[in-house]
Amino acid sequence: MSEVTVARVGDQGMVLLRGEITALDGVLGAVGLPVPEPRRIGRGGGRAVAWMSPDEALVLCPADEARDVAARMTEAAGDAFVTVADVSDARAVFDLRGPWADEALAKLTPADLAAVEEDEMRRSRLAQVAGAFWREEGGWRIVCFRSVGTYVHDLLDNAVAGGPLAPA
DSSP states (O other): OOOOEEEEEOOEEEEEEESOGGGGHHHHHTTTOOOOOTTBEEEETTEEEEEEETTEEEEEEEGGGHHHHHHHHHHHHTTSSOEEEEOGGGEEEEEEESTTHHHHHHTTOOSOGGGOOTTBEEEEEETTEEEEEEEETTEEEEEEEGGGHHHHHHHHHHHHHTOSOOOO
16 A cells, blocks of 8 residues: 655745735735735745735745745835735644545545645644645645644644545
């Protein structure tokens, strides 16, 4: 039987952007990104931006670029009512990969994973904590607060160790 793997990702930079989503065009444009559609991930310039809520977007970039990305977006914001924050160190990121990764993640979240399309961001619960995830080649990328990172890692390990669900 093929295995599903859980791996902590250490090189994911994340910059949180809060403000009127329609006013964020210039701020995101400063780093080559479009304003994402609701619950979608937009791409550009080797980076991605995820729609998190009507007034929140999360820029995904290499970790070593996060500080520069945040500075460029802050400069582009000027006097606009926008908050830009490098949250890379405040989040834990995991990759869940393998032939039954969907089933392993489904053990932890009430979200309908079959309905999650490629480049769609989903915010939901991971057992008892908040998390966000999106489908990637061969599995899922999962983000949670760093303060619950060990808990989420253990949840994912347990979901994988239990193997796929037996057919009914």
